[in-house]
Amino acid sequence: MINFKETSMPLPNKDNREKFKNQKLRFVCEACGQKMIMTPAEGYKAGWDYPPYMYPFSVISPRTCNKCGIEKTVWWEICMKHKTFEELTDSQKETIERIYREPESIIVKDKYK
Numbered sequence: 448m449i450n451f452k453e454t455s456m457p458l459p460n461k462d463n464r465e466k467f468k469n470q471k472l473r474f475v476c477e478a479c480g481q482k483m484i485m486t487p488a489e490g491y492k493a494g495w496d497y498p499p500y501m502y503p504f505s506v507i508s509p510r511t512c513n514k515c516g517i518e519k520t521v522w523w524e525i526c527m528k529h530k531t532f533e534e535l536t537d538s539q540k541e542t543i544e545r546i547y548r549e550p551e552s553i554i555v556k557d558k559y560k
């Protein structure tokens with residue numbers, strides 16, 4: 448028997464927790480566009496679905512704030528609606544490019560160090 452849930456749902460990720468514990472990251476909700484700068488722990492506490500606590504970096508999975516659902520994400524469009532890259536909107540394509548370049552694409556450089 449094949450459990451499709453395991454192949455279609457991204458698995459929780461714990462490998463990067465320690466390495467990025469105190470790293471400020473740019474959290475971008477792909478559904479409502481809200482942006483926040485937080486550490487992974489702060490984002491997790493604030494209720495965001497975001498790597499590296501919820502998912503691995505650079506793997507397509509939902510990137511949402513505490514108010515938005517996964518049905519507005521690129522992950523949903525691809526995994527649930529089976530859309531191709533060409534069928535996505537420009538902002539959804541941008542989201543994919545940002546995800547593929549994680550964590551570099553969301554790391555906030557500290558100017559004062």
Ligand SMILES: [Zn+2]
Pocket residue numbers: 476477478479480481511512513514515
């Ligand atoms: Zn949102």
